[in-house]
Amino acid sequence: MANEMDPNSNQPAPDQDARLYVPINDAENITIFVKTSSSKEYCFSKFPGEDHFHLLMHGEIVVTNGHDLHCVDCALRHGFLTRDRLNWQHQSRS
Numbered sequence: 001m002a003n004e005m006d007p008n009s010n011q012p013a014p015d016q017d018a019r020l021y022v023p024i025n026d027a028e029n030i031t032i033f034v035k036t037s038s039s040k041e042y043c044f045s046k047f048p049g050e051d052h053f054h055l056l057m058h059g060e061i062v063v064t065n066g067h068d069l070h071c072v073d074c075a076l077r078h079g080f081l082t083r084d085r086l087n088w089q090h091q092s093r094s
Contacts, residue, residue, distance in 0.1 A: 020072070020081045024088040030080055031064045044068035045078065 022030045035041065035056050042053040056062055056071060063075035075081040 017083065017085070019085070020076070020083060021085060021087055023079065023082055029065055033062055033064075035060050035062050041069060043071045043074050045070055045074035047074075 022032075035058055038058045041056045043056055044053070046053055054071065056069060061072050063070045063072065063080050065080050070078065070080060072081065076083070
């Protein structure tokens with residue numbers, strides 16, 4: 001699939017930008033860090049179709065929206081991160 005990374009490579013598919021963005025309206029509430037401990041901590045979200053929370057690994061990029069920890073995939077799925085470089089232009093006007 002064109003939007004996926006090769007699991008054996010650190011390079012994105014040729015047609016995909018590897019950059020991620022925090023939606024402009026949520027930038028104050030989001031914190032991003034690298035997990036540097038080997039303590040057992042779990043993503044706050046479950047993958048679709050699974051009934052368990054998945055383990056966050058040492059060295060993994062973690063996204064918080066307050067006190068809840070999310071892996072990058074779940075943060076993208078819930079809208080805490082986006083691949084939309086122009087997200088600030090696509091926000092609904094209130």
